[in-house]
Amino acid sequence: MRRKKELLGILAIRISVLFVLVSLFAVLIFIGLNGLKVLNIGFLFEPPKEGMTKGGILPAIVGSLGLSVGSICFALPLGVLSAIYLAEYAKGKRLIRVIKMGINALAGVPSVVFGLFGLAVFVKFFGFGVSILSGSLTLGILILPTIIRASEEAVLAVPQDFREASFALGASKWQTVRRVVLPTALPGILTGTILGIGRAAGETAPIMFTAATFYQRGLPHSIFDEVMALPYHIYALMTEGTSPQYQVPIAYGTALVLLLLVLGINLVAIIMRTRARRAKKW
Amino acid sequence: MRKNLIERVLPIIASLAWAFLFGIMLILFTEGIPVVKSISPLRFLFGLHWYPVHEPPEFGILPLLLGSFMVTLGAIIVALPLGLGCAIYLSEIARPCIRDITKPFIEMLAGIPSVVYGFFGLVFLAPLIQRIGHLPTGLTGGTASIILGIMALPTVTSIAEDAISSVPRNLREASFALGATRWETITKTVLPAAKSGIFTSAILGVGRAIGETMTVLMVAGGSAVIPSHFFRPVRPMTATIAAEMGEAPMGSLHYHALFAIGLVLFLLTLGLSLAAEWVKEK
Numbered sequence: 001m002r003r004k005k006e007l008l009g010i011l012a013i014r015i016s017v018l019f020v021l022v023s024l025f026a027v028l029i030f031i032g033l034n035g036l037k038v039l040n041i042g043f044l045f046e047p048p049k050e051g052m053t054k055g056g057i058l059p060a061i062v063g064s065l066g067l068s069v070g071s072i073c074f075a076l077p078l079g080v081l082s083a084i085y086l087a088e089y090a091k092g093k094r095l096i097r098v099i100k101m102g103i104n105a106l107a108g109v110p111s112v113v114f115g116l117f118g119l120a121v122f123v124k125f126f127g128f129g130v131s132i133l134s135g136s137l138t139l140g141i142l143i144l145p146t147i148i149r150a151s152e153e154a155v156l157a158v159p160q161d162f163r164e165a166s167f168a169l170g171a172s173k174w175q176t177v178r179r180v181v182l183p184t185a186l187p188g189i190l191t192g193t194i195l196g197i198g199r200a201a202g203e204t205a206p207i208m209f210t211a212a213t214f215y216q217r218g219l220p221h222s223i224f225d226e227v228m229a230l231p232y233h234i235y236a237l238m239t240e241g242t243s244p245q246y247q248v249p250i251a252y253g254t255a256l257v258l259l260l261l262v263l264g265i266n267l268v269a270i271i272m273r274t275r276a277r278r279a280k281k282w
Numbered sequence: 283m284r285k286n287l288i289e290r291v292l293p294i295i296a297s298l299a300w301a302f303l304f305g306i307m308l309i310l311f312t313e314g315i316p317v318v319k320s321i322s323p324l325r326f327l328f329g330l331h332w333y334p335v336h337e338p339p340e341f342g343i344l345p346l347l348l349g350s351f352m353v354t355l356g357a358i359i360v361a362l363p364l365g366l367g368c369a370i371y372l373s374e375i376a377r378p379c380i381r382d383i384t385k386p387f388i389e390m391l392a393g394i395p396s397v398v399y400g401f402f403g404l405v406f407l408a409p410l411i412q413r414i415g416h417l418p419t420g421l422t423g424g425t426a427s428i429i430l431g432i433m434a435l436p437t438v439t440s441i442a443e444d445a446i447s448s449v450p451r452n453l454r455e456a457s458f459a460l461g462a463t464r465w466e467t468i469t470k471t472v473l474p475a476a477k478s479g480i481f482t483s484a485i486l487g488v489g490r491a492i493g494e495t496m497t498v499l500m501v502a503g504g505s506a507v508i509p510s511h512f513f514r515p516v517r518p519m520t521a522t523i524a525a526e527m528g529e530a531p532m533g534s535l536h537y538h539a540l541f542a543i544g545l546v547l548f549l550l551t552l553g554l555s556l557a558a559e560w561v562k563e564k
Contacts, residue, residue, distance in 0.1 A: 002463055009465035013375060016367030017384065023432050024391055027402050078295055081288075085296035089289070101559050102300035108486070108555035109548060110493025111396075112520045113306060116544040119527070120309045141302050148299070174286055202395030205495035205520070209527050231397040235496065238404055248405070255398050266393045270386065 028259070035256025038249045044257070047218065052237065053246035057254050059216050063132075063227030064261070066220065067211060068200045070136025071143055076193055078140075079147030080182075083189075086148070087155040088177055107145035111205040114142045118210035133223040135211020142206055143196040150192020154185035187276035191269045198265035202258065204231040214240060230258040306548060314542030317341060320535060326542065332506040332517075334526060334536045341539045343546070345506045349516035350492055350547075352509045353423050353430060353502060357491035360431025362484055365438025369483075372439070373447040374468055392436035400500030403429045408501060415513055421503035423516040429497050434487040441486060445479020446472060482561050489554040493547065495520040519543050 042056055049055030082103075090096050118138030128134045158181050166176040182189075204212075212232035220227045237251040317326060321341060329342015368388055372381055403425060412420030449472050457467040473480070503515020504525065517525075523540050530536040 002466070006463040006465040009469070010375060013367045013371050016364045017371045020364055020368055020391070020432070020435060021384070021387055024387055026406075027394065027398070030406055031398065031402065078298060081292060082296040082298065085292040089292055090296065099296055099299070101556070102297070102303055104559065105552055105555040106299045106303055108489050108493070108551050108558075109303070109306065110495065110520060110551055112493070112495040112523050113310070113544050113548050113551075116313075116523065116527075116541055117306045117309050120313050120541070121305070124532070144299065144302070174289055198393065202393075202397070204395070204397045205524055208524055231395055231496075234397050234401050235500065238401060238500065251401060252405075255401050258395060259398055262395055263390065263393055266390070 031252060031255050031259060034249070034252040035259075038253035039256060043253055048215065048250075052215065052241050052250070053243050057228075057230070057233060057250070057257065059219055060228040060230045060233040060254065061257065062219050063212075063216075063229045064201050064231070064258075066132050066223075066227060067135050067139060067207065067229060068197045070132055070223070071139035071200045072193060072197055074137055074140030075144045075147050075196060079144055079192075079196075080151045080189060082144075082148045083151035083155055084177060084181075086152050088173075088181065103145045103148055106141075111142060111203055112208075114138050114206040115209050117141070118206060123210055129224060130209070130211060130213070130226045131224045132211055132220060132227055135207045135227070135229075136223075138206045138210045139200040139203060142203065143199050146196045146199055147192050150195060151185070151189045154188020154192065155181060157188060158184045187272060191273045191276070194265055194269040194272070198262050198269070201265070202231055202262045204229075204235055207232060230254055230261070234258065303552075307545075310541055310545035310548055313538055314545045316538040317535060317542045326539075327546075330508065332522070334530070334539065339535065341535070343519070343539075343543055345508045346517055346519045346522050346543065347546070348509055349423065349502070349506075350518040350520070352512070352516060353426050353498055353518050354488055354492045356424060356427025356512065357430035357434055358484065358488055360428055361434040361438050361487050361491070364431070365435045365483065365487065366442055366480065368435070368439040369442035369446055370468060370473075372443050374464075374472065388436055388439055391432065394433075396433065396494060396496040397500075399429050399433055400497040403497060403501035411513065417513055419503060419515060421501055421515055422513040423502055423509055424513040426498045426502040426516075426518075427512075429501060430491045430494055433494060433497065434490045437490050438483045438487040441483035442476070442480050445476040445483070448479070449475045478561055478564055482558050485554055485558040485561065489551050489558070492554075493520060493551050495524050499524045519547050523547075 044056060044061065045058050046056030047058050086096060086099060090099065115138065118134055122128045122134035122137050123130055162180050162184060163176050166180045171179070207229055211227055212229050213226040214236045216226070216228050234251050234254050237247045237254065241247050326341055326343060327347070328344050329340060330344055331340040331342050332345055333340040372385055376384060407429065408420030408425050410420065411417065411422065411425050453471055453475055454467055457471040462470070498518045499521040502518060502521055504517050504521065505515040506517040506522065509516045523543055526536065527540055530540055
């Protein structure tokens with residue numbers, strides 16, 4: 001009886017893991033196979049044509065890259081400085097706990113609420129309009145917790161000896177942070193940055209009312225232009241327009257490009273992390 | 283010790299997460315309040331009808347609230363057992379080499395953008411469920427629940443795994459020494475010892491599911507009625523905001539009502555984040 005329970009219990013756990021892995025591969029393979037049918041060089045480097053029924057997705061790729069880079073420009077300095085404060089300067093467990101509570105709570109805010117915030121503040125109040133700038137700022141706030149957490153971990157992983165050696169040479173606290181701690185923590189910070197880019201590239205709800213547009217002729221010219229973006233393009237192809245027989249295949253292709261982009265970015269981050277760990281001499 | 287300019291502003295930057303939280307709350311309040319002025323808060327929260335474009339319009343969000351709750355409940359019914367199963371597998375059952383292969387795949391689920399999940403639900407799962415259940419449409423709350431469950435699973439798994447693997451080794455050894463089988467050790471010793479962490483993982487999983495937008499927007503069916511059955515179309519709060527913000531004229535009652543929904547959503551997820559912190563402290 002006990003033996004049977006043991007076998008059944010462990011079997012149930014193995015089945016649940018198998019189910020999860022099968023779900024993952026179902027998504028990847030289903031989108032991969034259908035997406036490959038439309039994926040070619042032209043698809044990547046041409047603008048959409050004839051009311052979204054033909055052509056490629058170049059403006060959406062460019063738009064997504066622009067939004068990701070824009071959000072990083074905003075979130076990276078703030079995130080790294082927050083992490084430095086938390087890891088190097090903040091005194092008292094209580095203070096650190098309160099700050100971290102805010103960071104965790106910010107990470108839990110639904111993405112569509114960020115969209116509302118961006119709409120009211122950046123689009124309307126500051127008058128940036130529906131634009132790359134508004135979308136980047138909105139996404140920047142969204143990925144801030146990711147960047148802070150990764151950077152803090154990287155800064156904390158720098159051995160205490162390094163700091164003491166620097167102090168022993170007469171360096172000030174800030175000099176030590178800038179010349180010793182930050183360079184040593186750089187690979188970890190970069191990993192966090194890359195994860196943030198991946199997160200920003202995949203988000204749809206925050207850019208729906210702040211940056212994204214269904215169709216654009218050519219590429220955006222300035223940060224005050226609205227843009228097409230890969231995730232929004234998938235949504236738009238499935239919900240707008242009148243010829244699903246042409247739009248759905250393009251949506252498959254776009255979904256595959258987005259998946260490859262985001263999972264590729266995550267893979268780069270994982271490889272960098274492993275390499276950085278291996279290269280450590282301390 | 284003299285501090286330079288950057289060192290002086292560091293504490294301000296580190297408190298930005300809280301500043302953004304307050305900013306978001308402030309915006310949602312100021313933009314949402316006009317609704318409560320024209321209809322009472324109780325009629326807003328418990329009104330049975332959401333007819334924003336009727337004449338006269340009705341703004342009762344009870345169907346949307348119940349839609350969100352139902353979809354989230356379904357998601358956690360999927361995510362908790364599967365996520366816990368994966369966590370137990372990774373920390374208690376899998377050999378190290380298999381664990382190192384399996385874990386990145388489970389983490390990969392978290393990297394897939396939500397719009398891709400929504401797309402997959404639209405083209406694959408919804409037609410499947412329609413056929414299996416002989417339903418008029420496969421776009422239902424239950425369909426969304428299954429996908430949201432898979433999406434919330436990596437959150438549940440990673441936090442539950444941390445909790446399970448931080449259970450001290452000697453507890454397990456004591457259990458084995460008493461002649462318990464592996465399954466008995468897991469269910470009667472390890473899981474009870476890790477229960478606060480597992481509870482945290484469930485709370486954060488719920489937070490993830492209730493705030494998810496694109497999947498429910500694309501898959502849940504979109505009809506704003508009190509859900510009568512698991513596999514009927516519903517319209518959760520996030521989907522309502524995302525679907526209607528584009529059409530609501532700026533400054534109209536409808537526009538403000540959508541911000542008020544955002545406020546309800548924000549307060550719910552903030553409550554969940556703080557509850558998770560509180561359980562973690564215990």
